[in-house]
Every structure is written in structure tokens, then in C-alpha cells.
Amino acid sequence: MEQVEREFMDFDVVIVGAGPSGLAAACRLMQQAQDAERELTVCVVEKGSEVGAHILSGAIFEPRALNELFPDWTERGAPLTTPATRDEVYLLKDAESAQKLPNAFVPKPMHNIGGELTRYVISAGNLCRWLAEQAEQLGVEIFPGFAAQEVLHDDDGTVRGILIGDMGIGADGQPKDSHMPGMELRAKYTLFAEGSRGHLGKRLIGRFDLAKDSDPQHYGIGLKELWDVPADKHEPGLVLHGAGWPLDKHTHGGWFLYHAENQQVVVGLIIDLSYQNPYLSPFDEFQRMKHHPLLKQYLEGGSRVAYGARAITKGGLNCLPKMTFPGGLLIGCDAGTLNFAKIKGLHTAMKSGMVAAESVFEAIANGDEGGNELTAFAAKWEQSWAYRELDESRSFGPAIHKYGTVGGGAYNFLDQLLGGKLPTLHDTTSDHAALKPASEYQPIDYPKPDGKLSFDKPSSVFLSNTNHEEDQPCHLKLTDPELPIRDNLPKYDEPAQRYCPVGVYEVVEDEAGQPKFQINFQNCIHCKTCDIKDPAQNITWVAPEGGGGPNYPNM
Template sequence: MSDRDVMTFDVVIVGAGPAGLATAIRLCQAETAPSVCVVEKGAEVGAHILSGAVIEPRGLDELIPDWRARGAPVEAPVEREELYLLRDARRSWRVPEALLPPSLHNAGCQLVSLGNLCRWLAAEAEALGVEIFPGFAATEVLFDAQGAVIGVATGDMGIGADGRPKDNHAPGVELHARQTVFAEGCRGHLGKQLYQRFALDAGSKPQHYGLGIKELWEIPEAQHEPGLIQHGTGWPLPEGTHGGFFLYHLSARQVAVGLIVDLDYRNPWLSPFDEFQRMKHHPLFAGTLAGGTRLAYGARALVKGGFDALPRQHFPGGCLAGCEGGTLDNAKLKGVHTALKSGMLVADEILAAFATGDPGGRDLTGLDARLHDSWLYADLRAGRNFGTALRRFGTVFGGAFNTLDQRLLGARRALRRTDDAPDHARLDLVDRCSPITYDKPDGVLSFDRLSSVYLANTAHEEDQPCHLHLADPSIPTGSNLSDYAEPAQRYCPAGVYELVGEGAALRLQINAANCVHCKTCDIKDPAANITWVAPEGGSGPNYPNM
């Protein structure tokens, strides 16, 4: 018999990101509000939240219409925007505004720290009666005898690396609910299990992902222009590797700079982290960052499959919300407003289900129609060809196609996708690819992994089970090494994986304490050999103002 305590709610929500908090707030805005619990693995709300972020305000407008008067933490409105194609290490071409597809215009948008916005949303939720439990990682989905979801269990605290309870051991808690909402963000580890159990992605295209790497800087006043946003693509990413950069001027002389590398890249020698560090030496960035101080660093995977990769959002006893359900708008490079809308749609369907008097366990089948009739669905459909066009026709001609498609054709016909293999299957063999040499970081504009992880405020209890599981421990120094030069050493942006020893003693060392919970290893390992699971609650990064 389990010694775990049981707590019962009408709704349990896994994840205190924008989708989970929007669900909670919408539920408790109802005249007859259900009991709602949000469980969050970060040490505090916002600790694990990472985004650019430029947001469309309409999601907030619908959720909390007076958010401005209520003091929502907004950095600055977008005042000016520029889009660039970086041609090489020195040159760039600014794309005329008239040539931009409508989805890349940002007039009326706001610059925010998404972590701070989620902290504010959490306070709004708690004022409505939502119970939020930060520092508790949901590690298990609970099912009834018929196979319907009935809640989640949080992980035990105080388990040693040997798997045995320590003196401070405390068992996890079972959180039972009439409906359970999974809003873990991109590649949630419980959501991954639900996709498999309920075949949620049957009939849809494979999901694709990108790795976003971001730094927060404080720069001299003369180089700061609040409200300026700069986007672009091109150098330093090699031909055939897709992604793009951002540079956002926030308030208080701070700027956010980042690079997104699509994880369908082919060259196993590529290191997204080192590409980002190299990128900052381009004059477009160096001119802004010169004389500045790096304040924070982080990395996180994001969904990029778009409309054609949308899964079924519901299953008996629960549903997905936000990026867990693939709702990021790749054509707009935005996912916050879509996550908020997704959460509201989920809440509305749950309230409708409860209004029927059903005691629980009902499949939220009406969620399909709510999504289909929403502006969220319309926006995702309008940008359905964005990523495919860039891959088929290249940056210049693909961008031109997207402008024509969005302005005149309305994405009425879907381009045939040529990238239907999952991201982990896209790597070429190492002997078919040219090695990539990266310069040593200068400590001024570019930095190493370990000093970067330090700025992510990452902390894990050392004496706990490793949360990065290898299905076959022989693969890293076997086929992954011979075929791909063990790419985990390079795709991980936190220095978690390294080869140590020589000859027969060669092994893959997993520095789990460095992990920033980006999920890249769970996505990109060519053998799909790595599974990320939640470590002890409260572990991981603690991002400030990110």
C-alpha cells in the first residue's frame, strides 16, 4: 500500500507557465469556480520559464482585460523593428519592411520577461483561490481501472543516488482530479508518455523542435533603445541549418540576445551553443553589447512543427495545453499569446463538462471544436507553410513565398513537407560532414559553457538519482561515437555530457547537476537513447528576469 498522502481537487494543472496559469485563472473566474491546484517543478513560479519574449497582447486582453491597470510587468512596447539577413561574419542585409510576411510584423506587441509575467499571473491566480505548489515535480500519471487519467503524483524528496531513502526522505503526494491538465511546456516528460499511451499524434505530421539559447545583458545608455527589436537569420548557421536570432532592447538598459537553432540540423559537429557565442561577434551584436555586462543565461527547446503537427489535445480524464500541445506559432515566432489562448479554451471546455453534472473522467471531446473555431487555430493555419517554405526554397525565396502566401493565397494549400523524419533521425554520418572549428571564447562577448551555466543559477542536490536515463549505456561510446562522434558533447548547451577516459575505459560522463532542463538531449540523441525525467522538485535553473 502506498504511503503517499492524497489530495483531491476538481482540476489539477501540471506546470505554472502561461498555459497552465491561464487555465487556472479562467477556471476560477467562473461564477461557480471549481477547486484548482497547480503543481510546478521549479523552486518558484517563473524559475524555469525562458522566452524572448515579444508577445501579442490579445491573449492577456481576453484573460485579464485590465492587465495594464493591474500592473502586469511589461518591459516596453515595440517601438521599432528590423529584420536582417546576416551574409557572413561582417556583412548584413536589412530586409525592407514591404517584403516581410504579415506574420513577422510586431506593431502593437509588448516586450516582457516571461518569467516575471508568470510570477504576476500566479499572484492573480492565487487571489482567485488557486492553490499553487512550487518546488514539487509531477513524476507519475495516475490512471483508473479503465485507463482514464485521474491525476498525478509528485516525486519523493530525499532519495539518494543509490535509489535508497535518506534521512530527510519525504514521500510524494497523489493529486487526484476530475480533470488533469498537462501544461509542462515543450517536450514535457509526462506529456511524452501520454502521447504514446493515447496515440495523440496519430494522423499528424511529426513534431519538430528548435533549441533557443538566450542571454540577458546590461549595456551602456548610449547603445540602448527601449522598444527596438531586431530579428534575422543567416550566418553563423551553415547552409542547410535553419534558425534565427533576436536582439530585444528592454527597459533599464537591458537587452535580450539569443539564437534559435532548429534541431533537424544534419552536421553532428555543429554546436548550437558555440554558434551563438560566435554570432555575438558580428558587428550587428557587438556594437550593442560592447562595454556591457552579461547578467543571465539560459536555454530551452521549443516546438516548431506548427499547424500540421498539432496533436489531439484531449484524452480520457485530461488534456494538453500550450506548447505541450504544440500551439507555438512558428510563423510569428511567438508562443505566449497562443499558450494563454490554449489555456482559456481548455478551461472553457472543462467548465462546460462540469456543468453537465458528469462526476469526472469524461473525455473533453468538445475541445476539438473550441480549438477549430478559435483565432488560435486560424493563425496557426495561416502560417502552416512558413517553415516548409524556408526549407524547400531557402531563406530568400522561401521568405518571398511566405510573403505571397500570407498576403494573397491565405495558405489555402499546404506545401508538401520534405522533413517528415523526426529531428533525432536527421543527423548525417560524421564521415560525410566537415568538422566545425570554433574559436576560444574571449570572455568579453563569448563565453564557455560552465560560466554560462553559473549564470543560470542551476542547482541540483548532488546525492539524488540521475534524471537523464540511458536506455542502453553502451550506445554513447558505441554507435553514437563511431557514427556521429557522440554529438551529446555538442548539442547540450550546458556541458552535461562529456567523454572521459581512453580506450576500453572510455565512457560518457553525465554531469546532471549542470542541466538547465532544456530537453534537447531527449529530442536530438540520434539513437533516441536519452530520456529526460524530472529530478527532485525545486532542482534546475532559477532564471531571473528571463
């Protein structure tokens, strides 16, 4: 394509991503501006068709950050209506039996009732929709349906904003009749709040070497369904967590089942992407898990109404990169602020955004024209309760990776009793490097879905309401297009066929009867698993045309 002249808009602050961290940052910026009676221009760009369309989380919500941001959130109508009322943790021994863990042996961070704060079963998507309303009332401009495609840099590398992706580019890379060049959004400071494995955040971490003093980041894939269930099986506020079956001792993860409002239940499975067996399919593990009697009792007779999946940045403090660079910050899951010991990240993501907002506003209010590295942020962040939470659970993930679910749980329980006196553990093996050759394993014979409790991928994609303009360049980029068949297929039986939770990747036969790697990018729900787990790191996820992807309801 020829170089095009682009229009631009100037803002004080541009925020990439209308998730919890980005929206909390936007609200906090404008609150400070109003308190100081100062004009401030803040823009939030969201690649989903609407705010909340790409948001997927459990979620049990701890409103500590929300209490600080909007102390009157009840009067404002925040969608927190179902307090957690009963909290149970189980170990699934096999496909039929389960053992309930005594409350005294459940690590303190996993407790969801009791204490000073009430936790709530919520829809993270609805929380973000509500936060967006608050932000707009404060004067924030929100642009849904526009994907940030590139970072704008000065000649010296300083971040100066973002470039919105072009609309109307054909699959051949040429402009269509509907072509609309992307606009430059320039800013004094840019906050990147894209969520887990953000494609711009990934580039910034590499460009500024932000992870040089951190362990390799670790991820999980979270799969979730929303069910309508009969009234006699519904107990609003019931919170169940568990581990064990169907995962083997070398595959770490856990499941959740929450009773939400309106006779709905959410059920999900999180699998560490450090798993070793290339034949493992997270989607199929999730589907067969629902047949366990403990979970089946709540779902049987109900109907599945939504499905989705998303990567989870779960490495914790040991893996947290430096969050500042000239002209901007990484916040929320783009950096990795989730507290996996609590299985919660919304509250810490929001707090990271609020601390970033306070650092940015302080600089601008003092006459800063932008482009500097906000070194004051690090001290403010390290003094926050969110950072302390991450520090207290810094060994949680590495202990489970090293000693297994039970042994790691025991290590963390003992560390908790001793007030964090045990040595800090580290896991320095990247998730993609943990995968072992297919020759060391047997293929897994997953049961066929019954269409009542378990389902296939095509029907699941349908329930994610995923849609992409078909005539556009594929947003899943292969560094070496020959590698999947040449290397991954013989060594790993091409694991992309299985780790993708919506069937984007297939190995099919071409006209000559030879294997061919096929990418069905229209199915992509933007989970980022391929970008993380491909053993050769050959797949790079980039943002497709704005508005594409899933359209989750109250997920």
C-alpha cells in the same frame, strides 16, 4: 524500494506547470466559478523552485489573450512596460556584413509594430509571476518546488491526476533520512502544461496515440542571454530579428535582439533541431554570432547577467497532436501551439489554456464527475483565433526545411499574398533522424571565447543559477547505457557533447584509457534537447527532485 502508502489530495482540476498556458487556464477556471457562484478547487504544480524559475522566452508579447483574460491588466500592474517601437529584419551575409530587408518583403506575421495590437518586449518569467499572483487572488492553490513524476491512471487508462515525485531519494535509489514520499493529487480533470517536450505529455501522446494523424513534431533550441548595456546604446522597444550567418544553408534558424526596460538587452539564437552536421554546437554558434558588428554594437561595453536555453516546439498545425484524452488535456507547448511564423507562442499558449478551462468548467458545471474525454474542446479550439493563426502559417516551417531560409521565406511570402492558396507542405522526417554521420563532415573549429562578448559553458551554467541535489538518481535515463560509446561515438562523434548547451554530456577517458560517457546531470537546465536530438532516441529526460534546475531571473 518497497511499496509506500501515499497520502492524497482531491481537486476538481490539477494543472501541471505554472507557465503561460497553465496559469491562464487556472485563472479562467476560477473566473468562471466566481461568475457562476460555484465552488471549484484548482491546483497548479510547478517543478521550479518558484514560479518563473524555469521560464525562458524571447519575448515579444502580443497581448490578445491577456486582453481577454484580464481586460484591466494595466490597472492590475501586469509587467508590460516596454512597447515595441522600431522593428528591423536583417540577413547576415557573413561574419562582417548584413543586409536589411525592406519592410515590404518581411512576412506579415513577423511585423511587430503597427496594426490594432501593441506588442511588448517582456520577461516571460515575470509575466508568469504576475499571472500566478492573479491566480492566487482568485483562489488557485499553487505548489512550486514539486515535480509531477507520474500520471495516475485507472485500470482502463483514464487519467485521474498525478503523482508528485518523492523527495530524499539517494543516488542508489534508496530513501535517505530526509525521505518524503510523493503525494497523489487526484482530479476530475488534469491539464498538462509542462512546456516543450514535457515528459508526462510525451508519455500521454504515446499511450493514447495522440499524434497518429499528425506529422512528426519539430523542435528548435533557443539560447538566450540578458545583458546590462550602457545608456547610450539602449533604445527601449527596438526589435531586431535576422537569419543567415553563422548558420550554413543546411542549418535553419534565426537570431533576435530586443531592447527591454532598465537598460537591458536580450539576445538569442534559435536553431532548428533538424540540423544535419553532428559537429555543430548550438552554444558555440550563438557565442560567435555575437561578434557580428550588427549585434556587437549593442553589446560591447555591457555585461552579461543571465544565460539559459530551452527547446521550442515549432512544428505548428501540421504537427499538433490530438489534445484530449480520457480525464485530461494537453495545452500550450506541451501540445505545440506556438506560431513560429510570428516567433511567438505565449499568446497562443494562453489561449489554449483558456479554451481548455472553458471546456472543463462547462463539463463540471453540468455535473460531470470527471474522467471523460472532453470532445467539445476540439470544436472550441478550432473556432478560436489561435487555431486560425496556426492554420494560416501551417506551411511556414516545412517550406524553410524544404527550400532553405531564403527560398522558404519566399514561399511563405507568396502564400501570404495569395491568401493561403499554395499547397500545404509537410516535413515527415523527425529531427533526430536528420542527423548525418560524422564521416560526411569536418569538425568545426569554433573560436575561443574572449570573455567579453563570447563565453564558455561553465561560466554560462553559473549564470543560469542551476542547482540540483547531487545525491539523487540521475534524471537523464539511458535505455542502453553502452550505446553512446558503442554506436554514437564512432558514427556521430557522440553529438551529445555538442548539442547540450551546458556541458551535461562528456566523453572522457576511464582508468584504462578507454572512452567513457559521462553525465553531469547537476548542470542540466531542463532544455530537453537531448531527449529530442539523440539520434538513437536513447536518452529520456524525466523530472528530477522538485526545486532543482535553473533559477532564471527576469528571463
